[in-house]
Amino acid sequence: MTVHSGKRTLPVTDLSLVVLVGSTGSGKSTFARRHFKPTEVISSDFCRGLVADDENDQSASGDAFEVLHYIAGKRLAAGRLTVVDATSVQPESRKQLVQLAREHDVLPIAIVLDVPEQVCAERNAGRADRAGLPRHVIQRQQRELRRSLKHLEREGFRKVHHLRGVEEIEAAEVVLERRYNDLRHLTGPFDIIGDIHGCASELETLLGRLGYADGVHPQGRTAVFVGDLVDRGPDSPGVLRRVMGMVAAGTALCVPGNHENKLARWLRGKQVQHRHGLAETIEQFEKEDAKDPAFRERVREFIEGLVSHYVLDGGKLVVCHAGLPEKYHGRTSGRVRSFALYGDTTGETDEYGLPVRYPWAEDYRGRAAVVYGHTPIPSATWLNNTICLDTGCVFGGRMTALRWPERELVDVPAEQVWYEPAKPLTTEAPGGQDGRPLDLADVTGRRIVETTHMGRVAVREENAAAALEVMSRFAVDPRLLAYLPPTMSPCATSQLDGYLEHPHEAFAAYREDGIRQVVCEEKHMGSRAVALVCRDEQAARDRFGSTADGVTGALHTRTGRPFFDAPAVTEQVLARLREAVSSAGLWDELETDWLLLDAELLPWSLKASGLLRKQYAAVGAASGAVFPGALAALEAAAARGTDVEGLLSRQRERSADAAAFTDAYRRYCWTTDGLDGVRLAPFQILAAQGRSLAALPHDEQLAIIDRLVAADPTGLLRETGRLVVDTADEASVAAGTDWWLELTKAGGEGMVVKPLQALVRSESGHRLVQPGIKCRGREYLRIIYGPEYTRPDHLARLRSRALGHKRSLALREYALGLEALDRLATGEPLWRVHEAVFAVLALESEPVDPRL
Known part of the structure; x- marks a missing residue:
């Protein structure tokens, strides 16, 4: 304890168990309220009230102190300063508290409030709940306090602050000290x-x-x-x-x-x-x-x-x-x-x-x-x-x-052997990049994943169970599963006639976040793919621990499943991609033996043929079978003079909508033979050896991708069209809108609008900004929402769609993806990378409108 300008300074370690020692009426509760947060103080009186509804019921003291010790233990385990407000004048009661501090490896600190007996008696007499307290109780506590003073340090208290008298207590000031470590x-x-x-x-x-x-x-x-x-x-x-x-x-x-x-x-x-x-x-x-x-x-x-x-x-x-x-x-x-x-x-x-x-x-x-x-x-x-x-x-x-x-x-x-070892140098534990094997306990149950860019992200137990089913049965080798891309939020719902989504809302959203420069990227008509391509088989083995012969990477869907059932086909794709990387000189330029890329694999029918047959083609086939006959019957009735003009007009509109629906999904299907007709459109390099590239501005990313596509001698790779837009410039926004209209008029899916600088926060700096907002074309949305979605009554209903959960999900998965890339790039073990990757997949099972 030190004295400064009349103040009594009491140093208290920021993580410790502080025990207030003093007779009833010595002012411990008042002292605790003055110097500590309410949540830091655990009072024996309060705990007595919890178990007996009466803070003065001494018969409940045993249960009350069990509660007190339990709460104190939980706080100390969580690394929180804890203050015990009880008399603690008896060695037995202090012994339990010192032992509690030792169990949690924190310092026990005693602050003794040594007040004259008469002062304690007067204070108790002034309290309605203590007026009947016998004087001999205070006298006994005073005697116990006197006997205790010289033994506190020997009992295990690392610091003892002894405050003598009311004035010294009033003048005291508690100062929190950082732990030396x-x-x-x-x-x-x-x-x-x-x-x-x-x-x-x-x-x-x-x-x-x-x-x-x-x-x-x-x-x-x-x-x-x-x-x-x-x-x-x-x-x-x-x-x-x-x-x-x-x-x-x-x-x-x-x-x-x-x-x-x-x-x-x-x-x-x-x-x-x-x-x-x-x-x-x-x-x-x-x-x-x-x-x-x-x-x-x-x-x-x-x-x-x-x-x-x-x-x-x-x-x-x-x-x-x-x-x-x-x-x-x-x-x-x-x-x-x-x-x-x-x-x-x-x-x-x-x-x-x-x-x-x-x-x-x-x-x-x-x-x-x-x-x-x-x-x-x-x-x-x-x-x-x-x-x-x-x-x-x-x-x-x-x-x-x-x-x-x-x-x-x-x-x-070493310059020489200076000392002969008692035994040869050996590694006592398994090492390497993988560290210990993956453990079921790493991913089961409710999980909290700490992320650099968004703090804690929670994963519910039921979602973890659903992800485990997918990961264990269908996913690629977990050693090669370093990243899963996040879901993407659509733009806000458009109020323009005939449109559910329109670029105006995407540009406005980023403008409101203070982001002027955005890049509009063509949305390819394929399936999201992540490609891990290594320089050779040895690089895959050295960095990712791959043990299978001939494996040089992975090509998987956004849920971790391999795109091709035959590993040999995957290796053919990776071989062509590797050839392009080599021809572009990226291995040496990026000083890496492996690259992780985000891409689209085309056509959509390559992976979604079952969906196309059962869901989309069935609708087209049914409409093709029904509408011609129905229209012919109505036209014949009209020719006979029957008033069916309104019904005939509606059915013609429905038939046209069905035909437009069929045309829309057919644009995403074409025949492939082996790799003939297959295209891969990379749009971002996610990571390379020793660093994450997720924050590299998109114009720089796409410039590298263009070189990669140009260097591809096999025709596998496809360029991603793009346009940079200034969200504060009306002419630039108009040009971006026109580009989108051209893409979608020609049957394109639409575009994704991204901040040009990639990883950005709002102007306040408190939250991540959406990494991308998708703006899908009018005809593509016909596939998603049904043939007749553009009819005014349907559009009015669809405009009430709720986007909040989808946006939240997109940001959480984005933060987890960034975390996985950071951990991968810095060489953290497999289970640490997989913790974030698995969490992305788990969040995918949260209930959200799949049409978004």
């Missing part, structure tokens, strides 16, 4: 360096390769050391001088390793065994004593000031020495520190007499990437969003660093 506000970029073990020369070489000069990076990057700076190697003091200097200068962070922990005990004069390289360090320190007698003390202070782990970059990155499960991230306890320093073991020993490490990373499912060291391995690989950077430099291996957020590995070889 909470550096989420630091966003880097970082260079995280694995175990060094006294290899000072290799460290300097690695820092040089990373761009540091005398410990400073010209671009302001920050080095982060994962510990085990010392022991075994030739120059532990040299490593410490470099790291300590960088930390002091603010150009580096450091967490302790188990070897620093042991060295600190030796520096404090504790008895420790001089094993595992400590003997070499002690010898090096004895040589340092003659040159710098104060060096030992500076090292001791430095090590003792290190924090077990750091949470960085908005919570996306955790750095520690031996790894850390998600439940310990940002927590503060001896258990957390022990795991961060030593990891966990199975209790077994291997053939070399060394403990068998518990493979915590195999079960890791956290959003934060965990970067650590401790266990030497031959090479650093990602495993379930974790990576070990100890590549055994001191044993003759390499010294490795990870550039963050680039996720790029940089390493240098």
Whole structure:
């Protein structure tokens, strides 16, 4: 507790269990209301009222405190500051609260309100619900408080704030402090360096390769050391001088390793065994004593000031020495520190007499990437969003660093074997891009998926079950299923005579969002397709873990199903696409061995032949069979003088509508033989090795696509027509409308209007803008809404269509798609990518008008 200008400042850790200690009438509830949020405070009186309808019913105290402990536990598990408002003057009651804090790895903090007995008695007398409280109760609580004061820290409270008297309580000010390990506000970029073990020369070489000069990076990057700076190697003091200097200068962070922990005990004069390289360090320190007698003390202070782990970059990155499960991230306890320093073991020993490490990373499912060291391995690989950077430099291996957020590995070889390892370097857990296999628990039940661009997106349990049916029975190999395109919202309903959709509404919507430049893209008469094309079979195997012979990618529908039943046909399409990519020089230009493309596969009949036969062709056939006879009969009746002119006129209109319906769907059907007649119209490159391209402006995207189409020697690829429109320029809007009218008059499906800059937010910046609005042609909509939909009475009814759910669905699926691409590009494991991909498919089973 500190004093500033008459104020009593009480530091309280932002994630902790605060226990207010004081007699009845000491003012705990008033103090809690003044200094904490109402939701942060759990009162024993309130809990007593919950279970007994009477806050003063002492017979309900047992149940009340069960409720209090349960609520407090839930808040602490969720990472929320929790304040307990109860007398807590008895050691037994405090013991349960300290234990609760330890269970959730947070600090227990006591704030003692030490008020004279007379003040407590007067306050209770002034309260109607406490007026009958016997004086001896307050006296007993005061005695218990006196006995407790000197024991609070020994009971386990990490901080004790003792406020004496009413004036000191009134003058107190609670100040929330950030946890030492909470550096989420630091966003880097970082260079995280694995175990060094006294290899000072290799460290300097690695820092040089990373761009540091005398410990400073010209671009302001920050080095982060994962510990085990010392022991075994030739120059532990040299490593410490470099790291300590960088930390002091603010150009580096450091967490302790188990070897620093042991060295600190030796520096404090504790008895420790001089094993595992400590003997070499002690010898090096004895040589340092003659040159710098104060060096030992500076090292001791430095090590003792290190924090077990750091949470960085908005919570996306955790750095520690031996790894850390998600439940310990940002927590503060001896258990957390022990795991961060030593990891966990199975209790077994291997053939070399060394403990068998518990493979915590195999079960890791956290959003934060965990970067650590401790266990030497031959090479650093990602495993379930974790990576070990100890590549055994001191044993003759390499010294490795990870550039963050680039996720790029940089390493240098050891200059020699400085210390013979107890066992050969081996990878103890399965690695590679896939990490652990997909697990049913990853996708079943109600899910919450965290996305960068839209926050949390919820998936209902019933929708997840429906998606699981599709994914497990019909989808392509999940290792090749990296993305599912989102549904697309139609434009607002048009009020123009004869139209249900019209470009005017699409342009107006983007204009209202402050977006002037949009691109109108021709909507092809096919089926949405996603193409993953790899440079060769080895690239598919290396990046996506494909194990089937001859597989170089995938071509699937927007629900993940393969377009062609025969894998050989898929490979033929990919071979032609790959040839075009090679001819266009995109492999080298984009520095990638694979591309993920969004496209349309034509004709529509290629995938929708069953739908065409059963739903559309049946309507055409029925009308063709019925209307000629009916019209002939009516015309004959009219010729006889029967008044059937009105009925005849209506039936002629209906016949014309049916003929227009047949003509409309036939435009989407043509005969194919193998790949003859098949066309693929790519319109966006979604991702390449190491980056998502979803935010690349559409004019740049289409320029690359044009080169790809021009380089195609096989005739498979088809160009996407486009027109850029200024939504604030009437002439430009008119030109866009005319272009749409020309497309649809010639039988085209219509167009999709997109912000030219691709990934954009509204002017306020609070929400994503629709990535595309489809504006379908008048005749195409006849297929969707039926032959007679253009009749005025039908149009009037259809104009009441509700678009809100469809728009919401489109944005949620879009955010999930972006998340999948980001995770794919940054090399996250398969289950992390699939979490977002699966969620898109699950949302598709939400009930929405399929005609939209």
